[in-house]
Amino acid sequence: MSFLTDPVVAVLLSLALGYFIGQLRVGPVQLGGICGTLLIALALGQLGVRVSPDLKNTAFALFIFALGFTAGPQFFANIRGGWRYGIFSIIEIVTVLLLLAAAVLTFGFDAGTAAGLFAGSATESAVIGTAAEAISKLDLPNSDMVQMQANIATAYSLTYLFGLIAIVIFTTQIAPLILAADLRKEAQALARALGSTDDDEEEEEGLPLVVGRAFDVGPAAGQTVGEFEQSRNWAVAIERVQRGSELLETTPAFALQRGDIVFVRGRRNAVIAVTDQLGDEVPVPQGTGFALATRDVVLVRRSVFGHQVRDLRQMAAPNVQRGIFISRIRRMGQNIPALSGTVLQQGDVVTLYGPEKAVARAAQQLGNALPPGDKTDFIFLGLGVVVGLLIGHLSVKIGAMELTLGSGGGALISGLFFGWLHMRNPSHGSLPNAAAEFAKDFGLAIFIAAIGLGAGPDAIKLITQYGLILPGLGLLVSFVPALVSLLVGSKLMKIETPILLGIIAGQHCSTPTISALVSQAGNSIPVIGYTVTYAISNVLLPLMGSIVVAMARALAP
Template identity: 75%
Template sequence: MTLLIDPVISLYLCLGLGYLLGQLRIGPVQLGGICGTLFVALALGQLGVRISPDLKETAFALFIYALGFTAGPQFFANIRGGWRYGIFSIIEIVCVLSLLALSIIVFRLDIGTAVGLFAGSATESAVIGTASEAISQLSLSNDTIAQLQSNIATAYSLTYLFGLVSIVVFTTQIAPLILRVDLKKEAQELARNLGSTEDDNDLIEGLPVFVGRAFRAGAVGGQTIGEIEKSRNWAIAIERVQRGDELIETSPEFMLKPDDIVFVRGRRNAVIAARVRFGDEVPVPQDTSFALASRAVVLMRKEAVGRQIRQLRHMAGPELQRGLFISSVRRMGQSIPALSGTILQQGDILTLYGPDQVVARATGELGEPVPPGDKTDFMFLGLGIVVGLLIGHFNFKVGALELTLGSGGGALISGLVFGWLNMRRPSRGSLPVAAAEFAKDFGLAAFIAAIGLSAGPDAFKLIKQYGLILPVLGILVSVLPAAVSLFVGSKLMKIETPILLGVIAGQHCSTPTISALVSRAGNSIPVIGYTVTYAISNVLLPLMGPVVVALAAILAN
């Protein structure tokens, strides 16, 4: 038992057992490591173990900076590109704050409990940090501040699970019933409208996306390479032709003869569909292969932002786009469908596939190559966090409210800016995806563990005081904003259902929800809407921490 009260042992025990507990599932919902860590910390907190406040603040600064760093490129891109989907993040905030104010008045919630309700029902753990720091700035005794901060953790633990289950069930089951749609059918139809020609089972069956085949020219003899490729919307490329014993590098003007053997490369289904235009298929002769490359590039070119993938071919000259394909698109760490109708945003990471020289030229035209390697630029990281902590010391007034960003809000703003700068120059300030995910996961988990350990002794008092009120409020505060967004999106804005449900998952910053939606839809179409609102809500919700504290302080008096 003595070992359990050692702060270092307790911290890692909270993380280990917490993530083990987080693997538990309730229907389609997984508890999650952060919530599991809090539950374990609340239990160990009964033994009186404490973690240094300095470690707690250090962990949160690391988490919130990494959160801003990864969200920065898409956040600024969405601001410049319009807030058509971003308005749903505003709906989330307005609805949750309104319901929270009503709950404070009716049930006389204290400041800490109100913050925990906000963070748990909105499933936004970062609010705990920004709000806890705001509470520490109030003119209250140290004991009262500690009590309010412990109430945050307890209320969060009581409302998070119910809020998470509610939003998952609402988006995957209730919303499609309300709209009277078959989510999977709608998602497949939308994918076809965006240019999908691939079998939905391709990935399950492990079939290759890109293939190369050899055919006799046959009926296409007398046509140019350019005419054939254009007739297939450039979904295939004929880069080499064997004429007799001679292997010829082709150009769009190259005229085929019926006995020529053409080497066709492209997306699997496009090559299969084009097969009927050629003669017999023949084995690919040996020693006819050529170097192909795959390279990731951060999309920066202004002319390409806001355009569909198919439109990029019309922007490029024939020699630049022939044989070049976009094999994948990543946005906010999420893979979105790389379909011909997919609209690209600044900061998207495109994986280009094709001949080495063509890929190299296209990379320079579209943006900045993602540098190889996985080393973190600690100079950039340290400077960014320091700048954020300095920003956090500024305060300002909004009417009767005196607000301060605090170290958490400052680090978030700094992360946004430094993430945007890294997008502009990927070779500088590197924070690889894996490193950023570790910083977010470990930083938040360590912070939550510290909060839970300090709140442990007071947790049962709050549970006895409010009973079932908090879980019920967690469900209401989670579902009602989603219901409002469903009405606005479907009736007023006419957004396609799969994308709209992804938007709702994003406004709630709920990764488990988008995972359940993708599984239910059968493809990744919902992610298109998710990334926009996720980037905006992931910034705005944590910044609401001090606002919730100020609002609760006013209404509680």
């Protein structure tokens, strides 16, 4: 047993076994690695393992900075123009705080138990860190402080799974039943309204979205390339023409002649549709191919924010946009539908596809191209975390009360700012998506393991004291805000059901819920609503840790 009490062994074993049991799935509900890690750590903590507070604090600072860094671009975009959906994050916070206040008054929860209930029912693990830090600043005997911090972890572990079950079942089963809605049919109808076609569904199944075909010029003879492409709303491009034995490059002023073989590239449905203006399809001439490129570009050009994808062709000069296609759009790390009716936001990462030179020109017009490679800028990362810790040490006194963000809140604010700076200039401060996800997952897992190992000996007391009360409250506190948002969104704001359900998943910061919704909807339409509230809730919910602690202390008998 002495081997298991080694802190390094205990932490890593908690991660390994925690993520193993976290893979267990019951229907659409999965425990998840973080909750699994906490459960294993609580069990190993019974052996008296103690982990250095320095490791715990370092891991949490890394996690919360990476969280802010990835959320920064979308957060700043949404606080300016996304509050129509962002109001649901406020509904989540206000409703949960009211329910929490009632629970504290009814059951006499201490600040740690209340914070754990908040974190678990809202499925926001970062609250554990901000609440634990707030408790450490209270003027309390050390034994009481340790007990409260242990209660955070225990209450979270007892309520997280039930909070997750409640939000998944509500959004995928109960909400569609309340609204008498067929989620799949409505998601498909909304996708078609945004410009989706059957070919987009084929592309999801593995067929290419952008294709190239060759045709006899037919009735188009006599037109210029520019006139032909404009007649198809620039949805296709004639990139090469075979005239006799010559293979010619084209410009908008290039005149088509009878007998030409034209090579047309564009979205599958658009290329198929040009057959009524061209002659018979012919084999693609040899040597027609040329270098094509893809490039990820972060949108920073203000003039495109709030516009649909289809508007870009009207906004750009023909020589800039011809032959360029958007094959993917990512927002907050999630793929959203790359359809002609999709509305673009600041910080969106669009993938451009087309001829290499044309892609480079278009990238300069839209924003900042992400540099190739996947190296992390550790200067930027280290400086960002240190700045966050410095911010966290600042405090303001109002009467007898001292207000401070703490290291968690400071690192979050710093991450938001540094993420915004990187969006403005991607050539500096690189923290690739894979590295950011690792920093978030590993940092949070190490922090949770340390919390669980420290709380282990005190966990049984809370479980014995409250029994099934905490799991029941986890269900209730998760369910009620979702129901309020559903009624507000459907009755007052008239938001389409697939997007509204994505909004509710986002206000809850629940990745398993959006995954279940996308699976049930049959497309990624719910993600459109999810990314807005996820960006805002991911910032606001962690900051509630200290507020919950203060509220519980004020209401305690």
